[in-house]
Amino acid sequence: MSPTAxxxxxxxxxxxxxxARGTERFxxxxxxxCPWCGSTKLRTRLRTTDLLQHxxxxxxxxxxxxxxxxxxxxxxxxxxxxxxxxxxxxxxxxDQAEKIFGAQTSARRHRAAARAMGPFIEPESWxxxxxxxxxxxxxxKELLPYTxxxxxxxxxxxxxxxxxGRVEEAHRGLLTDLAPRLAGRYDAMSMxxxxxxxxxxxxxxxxxxxxxxxxGHLMIELPDPESHYAKLLGKWWVSYFQPQHLHFIPLANLRxxxxxxxxxxxxxxRRAPHVPLDLTAACALFLGHCLPDADNPWRTxxxxxxxxxxxxxxxxxxxxxxxxxxxxDRLLAPLVSRTRFxxxxxxxxRRNPDA
Numbered sequence: 589m590s591p592t593a594x595x596x597x598x599x600x601x602x603x604x605x606x607x608a609r610g611t612e613r614f615x616x617x618x619x620x621x622c623p624w625c626g627s628t629k630l631r632t633r634l635r636t637t638d639l640l641q642h643x644x645x646x647x648x649x650x651x652x653x654x655x656x657x658x659x660x661x662x663x664x665x666x667x668x669x670x671x672x673x674x675x676x677x678x679x680x681x682x683d684q685a686e687k688i689f690g691a692q693t694s695a696r697r698h699r700a701a702a703r704a705m706g707p708f709i710e711p712e713s714w715x716x717x718x719x720x721x722x723x724x725x726x727x728x729k730e731l732l733p734y735t736x737x738x739x740x741x742x743x744x745x746x747x748x749x750x751x752x753g754r755v756e757e758a759h760r761g762l763l764t765d766l767a768p769r770l771a772g773r774y775d776a777m778s779m780x781x782x783x784x785x786x787x788x789x790x791x792x793x794x795x796x797x798x799x800x801x802x803x804g805h806l807m808i809e810l811p812d813p814e815s816h817y818a819k820l821l822g823k824w825w826v827s828y829f830q831p832q833h834l835h836f837i838p839l840a841n842l843r844x845x846x847x848x849x850x851x852x853x854x855x856x857x858r859r860a861p862h863v864p865l866d867l868t869a870a871c872a873l874f875l876g877h878c879l880p881d882a883d884n885p886w887r888t889x890x891x892x893x894x895x896x897x898x899x900x901x902x903x904x905x906x907x908x909x910x911x912x913x914x915x916x917d918r919l920l921a922p923l924v925s926r927t928r929f930x931x932x933x934x935x936x937x938r939r940n941p942d943a
Contacts, residue, residue, distance in 0.1 A: 599885035611645040614668025622652035629653030636823040636830050639873045643886050647830040658813050658836035672831050698727035709805050711735050711776035718782035722749025767795035775804040784833040802941040809861050809934045816929045817866045826869035839933050851937035861932040864921035871913040875906045
């Protein structure tokens with residue numbers, strides 16, 4: 589038995605015990621109002637299953653008719669978040685996470701993001717929030733060798749980043765909890781695809797304001813819910829990323845909130861943050877949905893030998909479709925990144941001096 593198959597077999601009893609209690613307990617009560625503006629003018633934008641790991645459950649994304657904010661409703665509880673995050677970034681399906689986000693986390697893209705901070709500040713100290721294994725600080729150091737990079741994350745990857753020398757200090761926990769201890773320590777901060785995972789993005793922005801020195805700069809990258817790809821691809825748009833993404837913040841909402849919290853927005857960019865993966869990922873999600881299920885510990889029935897062989901055969905047979913989608917993403921990228929099909933945006937904001 590392969591190491592992966594053995595790991596699946598070892599974890600199956602625990603998963604089946606959990607699932608015997610149902611998945612309804614993983615959801616908070618459905619809220620009747622928008623968490624961003626309080627309006628009750630809500631409509632369902634998306635209803636889907638877990639298309640990534642294929643864990644059981646159904647998830648809904650609602651949109652506010654007043655401010656256009658999108659949010660998971662009902663939202664996952666902390667127990668639910670633990671259940672659906674488990675085995676994805678550091679466990680059985682870490683390879684899947686790497687395939688999906690490899691283009692987002694390339695050293696070239698990291699260096700470009702660090703370079704985008706150059707016109708505004710030469711930071712002495714930089715905190716990367718949601719740093720994971722510290723790949724951004726490692727790449728950014730090549731351009732900013734005199735900047736001290738620290739990392740913050742809830743997972744143990746940040747500790748490994750410190751051991752590997754990618755960050756100088758590792759802060760493990762939530763930014764909102766650690767902000768009092770880190771107050772005024774940094775003149776640059778980054779949040780790359782972090783706020784969409786946050787239980788309360790406003791509180792994280794407030795915490796960032798506390799951690800930054802007056803005149804310090806905050807760089808944020810987020811999936812753009814106003815991307816035309818979101819409407820074209822529907823639930824197959826990978827940036828919906830259910831059930832892990834809890835909030836989808838339109839650019840105008842983020843700008844207004846930053847201004848209200850005491851920041852000045854100094855740069856906005858949709859072109860550079862665009863990652864050419866929409867068609868590729870949509871193809872992969874669709875094929876994953878149609879293929880026979882993989883052997884996962886949350887499956888109640890172990891797939892037969894025939895099912896395993898059929899899945900492998902169909903995966904090989906679908907390779908031309910996957911490669912065609914990837915070629916289309918790359919071919920269209922120069923055009924798409926200049927249009928509203930761009931799938932992400934970047935904001936750089938300066939923390940104003942205290943009144």
